[in-house]
Amino acid sequence: MSLKGKVAVVTGASRGIGRGIALQLGEAGAKVYVTGRDPKNKKVDPSLPSLEQTVNEITQRGGQGVLVYVDHADDSQVKTLFEKVANENNGQLDILVNNAYAAAEAPPELKGKKFWEAEPSLWDLVNNVGLRSHYVASVYAARLFVKNNRGGLIVNVSSFGGGQYLFNVAYGVGKAAVDRLAADMAHELKPHKVTVVSLWPGSVKTEIMVRNANEGKINVGIPLEELKKIIQNSESVEYSGKAVVALATDPNALNKTGKILRTDELGREYGFKDIDGREITIDANRWANKQKS
Numbered sequence: 001m002s003l004k005g006k007v008a009v010v011t012g013a014s015r016g017i018g019r020g021i022a023l024q025l026g027e028a029g030a031k032v033y034v035t036g037r038d039p040k041n042k043k044v045d046p047s048l049p050s051l052e053q054t055v056n057e058i059t060q061r062g063g064q065g066v067l068v069y070v071d072h073a074d075d076s077q078v079k080t081l082f083e084k085v086a087n088e089n090n091g092q093l094d095i096l097v098n099n100a101y102a103a104a105e106a107p108p109e110l111k112g113k114k115f116w117e118a119e120p121s122l123w124d125l126v127n128n129v130g131l132r133s134h135y136v137a138s139v140y141a142a143r144l145f146v147k148n149n150r151g152g153l154i155v156n157v158s159s160f161g162g163g164q165y166l167f168n169v170a171y172g173v174g175k176a177a178v179d180r181l182a183a184d185m186a187h188e189l190k191p192h193k194v195t196v197v198s199l200w201p202g203s204v205k206t207e208i209m210v211r212n213a214n215e216g217k218i219n220v221g222i223p224l225e226e227l228k229k230i231i232q233n234s235e236s237v238e239y240s241g242k243a244v245v246a247l248a249t250d251p252n253a254l255n256k257t258g259k260i261l262r263t264d265e266l267g268r269e270y271g272f273k274d275i276d277g278r279e280i281t282i283d284a285n286r287w288a289n290k291q292k293s
């Protein structure tokens with residue numbers, strides 16, 4: 001329980017990588033505010049795991065989860081979230097994980113197109129929640145960090161798409177911006193001893209990745225059967241969670257501020273493995289090399 005007494009916010013934690021990070025932070029003893037849209041929101045797919053399930057699982061593991069419905073496309077809801085966190089914890093916040101992302105569930109007809117073939121609104125779908133809302137959440141979190149004067153940690157969940165072509169133009173540009181957001185926030189927050197990093201997982205076995213592969217809805221130029229195997233052997237959502245816990249418990253984390261960190265390299269450095277005991281090695285070129293130009 002190395003994070004006992006710490007307060008964390010994980011955005012977009014009903015499923016996928018956000019859920020994995022929230023579970024690991026909760027298991028490590030943190031009080032974890034988990035966000036996601038209200039199921040009454042028509043965009044929420046009821047066949048996918050819910051935010052309630054994440055909170056229940058945190059409790060089963062002995063942690064403390066706090067459910068807050070937040071649509072990260074709406075700045076005012078994000079502001080209210082941080083007011084709630086401050087009110088309920090005497091102004092304390094220790095960890096923010098910017099993870100919410102709205103495009104994984106996008107209709108398949110939006111995927112696999114060249115940028116001029118899709119409507120320009122693809123940009124908003126990928127980057128309003130996936131980039132802009134990270135900036136908004138970081139503004140409110142940083143105000144608490146600076147006021148408290150006890151350091152802090154912001155992790156932006158990004159991807160190898162920040163460094164090379166992956167999926168589509170809006171994805172890669174958005175991820176490069178998420179990385180730069182971490183680097184520039186780190187510059188301004190370093191005097192306040194707040195660590196800000198960008199996290200690059202490899203391919204991750206999320207519910208949507210598994211479903212889309214099974215339904216043949218991932219278009220990255222890899223034959224379907226091979227793709228299914230890749231996804232089955234991918235890192236679990238909790239591997240990113242282990243990476244965040246390792247950073248949050250590292251007294252020297254500030255040495256990493258502003259950097260892009262790969263989950264597998266953190267695993268080797270801090271000595272953690274995936275939840276099934278596997279050591280993870282990411283094949284960074286696997287996706288990008290096979291996409292047809």
Ligand SMILES: NC(=O)c1ccc[n+]([C@@H]2O[C@H](COP(=O)([O-])OP(=O)(O)OC[C@H]3O[C@@H](n4cnc5c(N)ncnc54)[C@H](O)[C@@H]3O)[C@@H](O)[C@H]2O)c1
Binds near residue numbers: 012016105209
């Ligand atoms: N899946 C992978 O293989 C993989 C690999 C590397 C990086 N990533 C990155 O990790 C991040 C998370 O992706 P994921 O695959 O876990 O996606 P996901 O769709 O499984 O999860 C996204 C989360 O965000 C939430 N969300 C969506 N719209 C929201 C909104 N408007 N308000 C609040 N919450 C909202 C969803 O409910 C869900 O909890 C993304 O930035 C993605 O690019 C994913």
